[in-house]
Amino acid sequence: MSQHPTTYVPKSAFGKWFESRLPLAGLIHSSFIAFPVPRNLTYFWTFGAILAFMLVAQIVTGVFLAMYYTPNAAMAFQSVEHIMRDVEFGWLLRYLHANGASMFFVAVYVHIFRNFYYGSYKAPREVLYILGVIIFLLMMATAFMGYVLPWGQMSFWGATVITNLFSAIPVVGDTIVSYLWGGYSVGNPTLNRFFSLHYLLPFMIAGVVALHIWALHVPGQNNPTGIPIKSGKDAVPFTPYATIKDIFAVVVFMLFFAYWVFYMPNYLGHADNYIPANPAVTPAHIVPEWYFLPFYAILRAIPDKLGGVIAMGAAIVIWCFMPWLDTSKVRSTAYRPLYKQFFWLFVVVCFLLGWLGSRPAEGWYVIASQICTAYYFAHFLIVLPVLGFVERPLPLPNSILESVMGVQKVGAGVPAGANAEPSSKG
Amino acid sequence: MPNALSRKALKTCGSRFCSMLESHVAETTTHVAEPTRRDFLYIATGAAAVVGGATLVWPFVQSLAPDAATVAAGAPVEVDLTPIAEGQIVKVFWRGKLIFIRHRTAEEIKAAEDVNVASLRDPQPDSARVKEGKAQWLIVYGNCTHLGCVPLGQQGEYHGWFCPCHGSVFDTSGRVRGGPAPINLPIPPYTFASDTKIIIGQEATA
Amino acid sequence: MMKRTLLIAAAVLGLSAPAFAAGETPVPPQLKWSFQGPFGTFDRAQLQRGFKVYREVCSSCHGLSYVAFRNLSQPGGPEFSEAQVKALAAEYKIQDGPNEAGDMFERPGRPADHFPAPFPNENAAASANGGKAPPDLSLMPKARTYERGFPWFVTDVFRQYSENGADYLVALLHGYEEAPAGFQVPEGGHYNHYFPGHVIAMPKPLSDGQVEYPKNEAGQPQAPETVEQYAKDVTAFLTWTAEPHLEARKRLGFQVMLFLLVLSGLLYFTKKKVWAKVGGEVEGHATPPMTHNP
Numbered sequence: 001m002s003q004h005p006t007t008y009v010p011k012s013a014f015g016k017w018f019e020s021r022l023p024l025a026g027l028i029h030s031s032f033i034a035f036p037v038p039r040n041l042t043y044f045w046t047f048g049a050i051l052a053f054m055l056v057a058q059i060v061t062g063v064f065l066a067m068y069y070t071p072n073a074a075m076a077f078q079s080v081e082h083i084m085r086d087v088e089f090g091w092l093l094r095y096l097h098a099n100g101a102s103m104f105f106v107a108v109y110v111h112i113f114r115n116f117y118y119g120s121y122k123a124p125r126e127v128l129y130i131l132g133v134i135i136f137l138l139m140m141a142t143a144f145m146g147y148v149l150p151w152g153q154m155s156f157w158g159a160t161v162i163t164n165l166f167s168a169i170p171v172v173g174d175t176i177v178s179y180l181w182g183g184y185s186v187g188n189p190t191l192n193r194f195f196s197l198h199y200l201l202p203f204m205i206a207g208v209v210a211l212h213i214w215a216l217h218v219p220g221q222n223n224p225t226g227i228p229i230k231s232g233k234d235a236v237p238f239t240p241y242a243t244i245k246d247i248f249a250v251v252v253f254m255l256f257f258a259y260w261v262f263y264m265p266n267y268l269g270h271a272d273n274y275i276p277a278n279p280a281v282t283p284a285h286i287v288p289e290w291y292f293l294p295f296y297a298i299l300r301a302i303p304d305k306l307g308g309v310i311a312m313g314a315a316i317v318i319w320c321f322m323p324w325l326d327t328s329k330v331r332s333t334a335y336r337p338l339y340k341q342f343f344w345l346f347v348v349v350c351f352l353l354g355w356l357g358s359r360p361a362e363g364w365y366v367i368a369s370q371i372c373t374a375y376y377f378a379h380f381l382i383v384l385p386v387l388g389f390v391e392r393p394l395p396l397p398n399s400i401l402e403s404v405m406g407v408q409k410v411g412a413g414v415p416a417g418a419n420a421e422p423s424s425k426g
Numbered sequence: 427m428p429n430a431l432s433r434k435a436l437k438t439c440g441s442r443f444c445s446m447l448e449s450h451v452a453e454t455t456t457h458v459a460e461p462t463r464r465d466f467l468y469i470a471t472g473a474a475a476v477v478g479g480a481t482l483v484w485p486f487v488q489s490l491a492p493d494a495a496t497v498a499a500g501a502p503v504e505v506d507l508t509p510i511a512e513g514q515i516v517k518v519f520w521r522g523k524l525i526f527i528r529h530r531t532a533e534e535i536k537a538a539e540d541v542n543v544a545s546l547r548d549p550q551p552d553s554a555r556v557k558e559g560k561a562q563w564l565i566v567y568g569n570c571t572h573l574g575c576v577p578l579g580q581q582g583e584y585h586g587w588f589c590p591c592h593g594s595v596f597d598t599s600g601r602v603r604g605g606p607a608p609i610n611l612p613i614p615p616y617t618f619a620s621d622t623k624i625i626i627g628q629e630a631t632a
Numbered sequence: 633m634m635k636r637t638l639l640i641a642a643a644v645l646g647l648s649a650p651a652f653a654a655g656e657t658p659v660p661p662q663l664k665w666s667f668q669g670p671f672g673t674f675d676r677a678q679l680q681r682g683f684k685v686y687r688e689v690c691s692s693c694h695g696l697s698y699v700a701f702r703n704l705s706q707p708g709g710p711e712f713s714e715a716q717v718k719a720l721a722a723e724y725k726i727q728d729g730p731n732e733a734g735d736m737f738e739r740p741g742r743p744a745d746h747f748p749a750p751f752p753n754e755n756a757a758a759s760a761n762g763g764k765a766p767p768d769l770s771l772m773p774k775a776r777t778y779e780r781g782f783p784w785f786v787t788d789v790f791r792q793y794s795e796n797g798a799d800y801l802v803a804l805l806h807g808y809e810e811a812p813a814g815f816q817v818p819e820g821g822h823y824n825h826y827f828p829g830h831v832i833a834m835p836k837p838l839s840d841g842q843v844e845y846p847k848n849e850a851g852q853p854q855a856p857e858t859v860e861q862y863a864k865d866v867t868a869f870l871t872w873t874a875e876p877h878l879e880a881r882k883r884l885g886f887q888v889m890l891f892l893l894v895l896s897g898l899l900y901f902t903k904k905k906v907w908a909k910v911g912g913e914v915e916g917h918a919t920p921p922m923t924h925n926p
């Protein structure tokens with residue numbers, strides 16, 4: 001399973017000549033055509049393809065927007081309005097890009113929680129998983145800097161608040177902040193470097209995504225049962241089976257995406273960002289984009305500047321330790337009756353944190369944020385390690401096929417050559 | 427219902443043997459339409475995907491076109507000729523392109539007219555390059571027709587223009603007389619609004 | 633553990649409601665707009681009336697800097713004729729230059745020009761208006777909103793309610809009233825029912841009969857010359873200035889959604905066909921506990 005030396009043999013003379021010099025076709029064949037895929041994957045497993053699509057969509061729309069956007073504090077807002085009003089289909093490109101960021105995060109959160117539920121982070125997929133966390137961090141940085149670029153009120157004040165987080169670092173904090181700004185406050189140099197990095201980071205994401213996929217193809221995909229592929233009967237070739245399913249899922253996701261772009265293009269943004277940046281006036285309450293809200297709530301729950309920043313950072317870094325914090329031998333939550341309840345409780349807490357992040361930091365909201373933050377960390381530090389010892393998991397099926405087909409059928413009529421079926425048709 | 431049964435059996439069937447069986451079933455049950463319908467589905471889906479993909483490219487390509495503000499800024503411009511002295515060349519811009527307005531002297535006009543047109547690389551009489559009765563005003567695009575450098579006025583063998591980049595020579599009518607330039611300096615669309623005012627970008631409406 | 637958290641969640645949600653009620657700023661009424669919903673379009677006559685209100689009332693203090701005269705004749709807007717726009721632009725004085733002598737000069741406007749700002753710069757605007765510069769109106773309906781709260785912010789997505797900025801502006805424009813007893817309005821401020829905090833620097837801008845509307849065949853104004861109508865018309869106009877391609881967006885959106893629906897339908901059946909080769913799709917896992925011996 002771990003190694004699948006390619007069985008690909010080029011047909012044409014040129015193909016043979018090329019393959020002996022750069023085995024690219026063989027790599028593609030073994031990774032995306034012959035690659036064995038568990039036959040019981042649900043639609044939750046299509047979000048990897050959806051994310052790949054979103055990354056490409058963001059890069060393409062972004063490259064075209066950059067042809068008109070001006071990263072200058074005096075002209076940025078106006079250049080965005082120029083795109084919206086005068087550039088042919090400029091409004092479409094910008095709405096695709098702005099809502100695309102949200103869609104990217106919708107997809108990545110589904111992807112992450114699928115991984116949590118089915119224990120995809122556990123051995124032997126730890127490196128694959130940590131690469132995913134790195135992608136998520138890069139996405140956050142990219143999205144944050146992208147939101148600064150239109151240079152509206154929320155851009156400016158969001159940049160001010162987030163960069164000021166670094167001033168919490170003892171001794172060198174203030175120096176770091178002034179280096180981030182390139183000045184004594186958020187200003188033109190800040191905007192300029194954010195644009196540069198916003199353009200760079202997506203390509204770094206693409207690089208880590210390549211590693212992520214590479215790391216995926218070593219152990220193969222996890223599946224809803226959490227047990228590995230044991231025989232050819234448990235799997236189907238990637239093409240056409242997973243390919244067509246992924247394409248279908250991507251198109252359905254595009255429908256969802258299009259609804260926002262064409263009918264609610266500004267819903268996920270902030271009205272304040274249609275007011276040009278004004279360093280003399282702060283918006284009534286500064287709220288980050290929805291996808292940062294849970295972390296923002298954690299930041300504000302701690303009544304200490306440095307503590308808040310550490311808690312927020314820890315909220316993501318702690319993910320990296322999940323493979324070792326989770327002591328259960330069973331991957332899929334489907335066979336963990338007790339953990340299943342805690343998982344959904346954790347989901348509820350994450351939603352609550354998101355909602356609390358959008359509320360002003362006062363009164364009951366603060367207390368609720370603190371309770372949720374405490375639970376958030378307890379989930380990783382207490383629930384995951386302890387449950388592995390106290391929980392009695394349900395019996396696991398013998399194979400993927402047995403789980404989905406039922407035992408009686410496995411013995412009887414399921415074709416032997418399911419996996420060997422050649423991909424004769426598109 | 428033997429037919430339905432055999433079809434159900436097919437559902438759980440993936441081997442080559444089964445696909446052989448399938449075509450056999452298709453034949454014997456006179457369901458010739460079955461494989462055709464499947465092919466139709468694949469073709470329709472593929473075609474829809476190709477059409478969608480191609481259409482998706484359209485807004486991206488279209489966004490590269492000159493935007494509405496640029497187009498609007500490319501409206502005709504008026505130029506007042508009164509301050510331009512005889513013998514002087516003035517540079518103006520229209521749609522970002524350089525235009526020379528040359529107030530020609532009597533000798534320059536004469537030099538431009540006294541040329542054997544047939545001997546020119548791009549044969550054109552001087553009268554075709556100015557407006558009737560306005561021979562003193564020569565209005566030409568200011569970029570060399572070779573590779574787009576800006577030629578220097580009143581220089582070169584014919585005291586028209588001389589391009590410093592690759593040595594193209596133009597006469598006082600802006601016609602190429604030497605060097606690598608293939609054609610004469612082109613004439614932009616313009617019209618006389620009055621004796622002392624031209625509108626560049628607007629052709630005279632007859 | 634779970635129960636407790638749910639209780640806390642309920643407590644938090646419950647507490648949020650009185651917090652809104654005590655939030656002092658009333659909720660603007662939701663109006664009917666021709667441009668709402670998936671097939672919404674602008675009412676040309678309304679946009680033209682709204683432009684008249686902007687021009688005769690608002691423009692003395694508020695700019696419209698992102699709008700060019702030429703926009704007034706483009707499809708999907710008020711759709712004035714090109715000749716009308718040319719004549720209108722020429723009525724404005726636009727600063728241009730520098731000329732050969734290095735001086736700035738004024739010339740009549742051209743369709744490509746943008747609406748000139750009423751004040752030379754922000755400081756001039758502020759000092760002429762009691763310290764607060766009147767904001768540019770080009771993006772107003774997108775730059776203003778009001779708190780929707782749970783669960784309305786969820787249902788809004790399905791209703792496609794995105795006219796909250798427009799509703800707020802209309803409410804604001806006729807929200808001027810006497811301050812309630814005991815409410816101290818600071819000097820230079822004006823009491824407005826819908827403005828957050830109730831004290832707005834802008835004095836009541838509209839009054840009945842202030843702007844003359846075009847007459848219909850019967851010699852009557854095509855719409856009532858009232859503050860309410862003025863407010864709606866100028867807000868509709870500003871919705872267009874904020875989102876000039878709204879009509880194109882919704883039209884293209886319908887085509888895209890329709891196409892994607894058809895494509896996803898085709899893909900669904902194609903996928904079924906493909907998977908039929910291996911006995912159809914099987915997903916997930918059997919409901920545990922597994923029965924090992926049937």
